[in-house]
Amino acid sequence: MLQATRGLVFHVSRYSDSSGIVSIYTEKAGLQSCIVRSLFSRNAKIKPALFGHLSLLDLVIDNKPGRSLQYVREASLNRQFHEITDDMVRSSILLFINEILYKSVKEEEVNQSLFDFIEYSLQNLNDISIPVGSFHLLFLVRLSEHLGFGPTHSLIMEGSHFDLLTGLIVMQDPGHSYIISSDALKLVREISLMDYPSLVNFTAPKHLRMELLYNLLDYFRIHLPDMTELKSVKVLHEIMI
Numbered sequence: 001m002l003q004a005t006r007g008l009v010f011h012v013s014r015y016s017d018s019s020g021i022v023s024i025y026t027e028k029a030g031l032q033s034c035i036v037r038s039l040f041s042r043n044a045k046i047k048p049a050l051f052g053h054l055s056l057l058d059l060v061i062d063n064k065p066g067r068s069l070q071y072v073r074e075a076s077l078n079r080q081f082h083e084i085t086d087d088m089v090r091s092s093i094l095l096f097i098n099e100i101l102y103k104s105v106k107e108e109e110v111n112q113s114l115f116d117f118i119e120y121s122l123q124n125l126n127d128i129s130i131p132v133g134s135f136h137l138l139f140l141v142r143l144s145e146h147l148g149f150g151p152t153h154s155l156i157m158e159g160s161h162f163d164l165l166t167g168l169i170v171m172q173d174p175g176h177s178y179i180i181s182s183d184a185l186k187l188v189r190e191i192s193l194m195d196y197p198s199l200v201n202f203t204a205p206k207h208l209r210m211e212l213l214y215n216l217l218d219y220f221r222i223h224l225p226d227m228t229e230l231k232s233v234k235v236l237h238e239i240m241i
Contacts, residue, residue, distance in 0.1 A: 001062070001063050001064070002060055002061070002062055002063075002073065003028060003029065003060070003061050003062075003063050004058070004059070004060050005026045005027050005028040005029060005059055005061065006026070006027045006028075006056060006057065006058060006059070006078055006115075007024040007025060007026040007027065007032075007056075007057050007059045007061075008024065008025045008026075008054050008055070008056055008057075008101075008115070008118055008119070009022060009023075009024055009050075009051045009052065009053065009054060009055040009057065010023040010024065010025055010031075010054075010098065010101060010102040010105070011023040011102050012048070012051045014040065015035055017040070018037075018038045018039065018040050018041040018044075019035055019036060019037050019038060019039055019040070020035070020036045020039035020040060020048070020051070021033060021034070021035055021036075021069065022034050022035075022036055022051055022072065023102065024057075024059070024072075025101070025105060025114075025115065025118070026059070026061070026115075027110075027112070027115050028110060029061075029063065029108075029109075029110060030107045030108050030109045030110050030111060031105060031106060031107055031108050032061065032063075032070050032108070033068065033069050033070070034061060034069065034070045034071060034072045035069050035070070035071050035072070036051075036071075036072045036075070037071070039051075046072065046074070046075045050075050050076070050077060051075075053094055053095055053098040054094060054097065054098045054101075054118070054122060055077065056077070056078045056079050056081075056119065056122065057075050057076065057077060057078055058074075058075070058076045058077075058078045059072060059074065059075050060072070060073045060074035060075075061073065081094075081122055081123075081125070081126040082126070083126045083127070083128050084122070084125055084126050087128075088239060089132055089239055089240070090125055090126075090132055092232070092235050092236060092239050093125060093132055093135055093136050093236070094122075094125065095232045095235065096136055096230070096232040096233070096235075096236055097121065097125075097136065097139055098232075099230050099231065099232045100140070100143070100220070100230060101118065101143075103224075103226075103227045103228060103230070104143070104147060104220060104224050104227055105147075111146075113146065114146045117142060117143070117146055120196075121139055121142075121196070124196035124197070127196075129200065130196055130197060130199055130200060131199050131200065131202075132199075133199075133203070133204070133206075133209065133240060134191060134199055134202060134204060134209055135196065135199060136213065136236065137187075137191050137209060137212055137213060137216065138191050138194060138195075138196060138199065140213075140216045140217075140220070141188070141191055141192050141216070144216075144219065144220065144223075147223075147224075149167055149219075149223040150167070151167055151169075151188065151192065151219075160181075160185065161173060161174065161179045161180065161181045161185065162179060162180040162181070162185050162188060163178070163179055164178040164179060164180065164215070164218055164219045164222055165178050165222060167219075167223075178218060178222065180212070180215045183208055184208060184211050184212045184215060187204055187208055187209070187212050188212065190202070190204075206240060209240070210237060210240070213233070213236070214233075217230065217233065
C-alpha cells in the first residue's frame with residue numbers, strides 16, 4: 001500500500017553499491033527503516049542530498065505489514081532550515097539532536113505529539129532571534145517528557161536533590177552518585193518551566209550548562225539502557241559559548 005507522509009531523517013547507510021537504507025521517523029507510521037533504490041547511483045531519481053540530518057521530507061512509501069524494510073517511492077524536501085545549516089553552532093546542535101533521537105526513539109507506531117515536538121524544535125533552532133546556549137538542554141528535558149520519564153520538577157526547593165534513578169525530587173540524599181543538586185538543580189527547574197522563545201531572556205555559565213548536559217545524558221542512559229555514547233557531545237563541548 002502506498003502511503004503519503006512527512007518524515008524526519010534519522011540515519012542513512014549503504015545497503016548495496018547503489019541503494020541505501022534510511023531510518024525515517026514518519027508522521028503517519030512512526031519509525032520506519034526504508035530502502036531507497038539506486039540512491040547512490042549517478043543517475044539516481046531520488047538524490048542522496050535529500051537525506052541530511054533531520055531533513056523534513058514529503059514521502060511516498062510502499063508499506064507492507066510484516067516487512068522489515070519498506071520502500072521509498074518518492075521523496076522531496078518539505079522545508080529547508082537555512083539558518084541552521086549556515087551557522088556552525090546551530091548545525092552542531094542539530095547533529096546532537098539528531099544523534100540523541102536516533103539512539104533514543106524506537107517507536108514503530110504513530111506519535112503525533114513527538115513528531116510535532118521535533119518539528120517545532122527545528123523551527124525554533126532555525127530562528128536566529130533565539131539564542132542556543134541552552135537550547136540542547138531544554139530539548140533534552142522536553143524529549144524525556146515525550147519518552148515517558150520526564151523529571152518531576154514542580155517541587156524543587158532549597159536543599160533538595162533530583163534522583164536520576166527515579167526521576168523524583170527528594171529532600172534527603174539518596175545515597176548514590178546519580179543525582180543533580182545545588183546550582184545544576186536550580187538550572188533544571190528554570191529550564192523545565194521554559195519554552196524555546198523564552199531562551200531570549202536566559203543566561204547561565206558554560207561550566208554549569210556542561211555539567212547539566214552530562215547529568216541529563218546520564219539520565220537518558222539510565223532510563224534507556226541501550227543508548228550508547230554520543231559522539232556529538234565532544235563537538236558541543238568545544239563550540240558552545
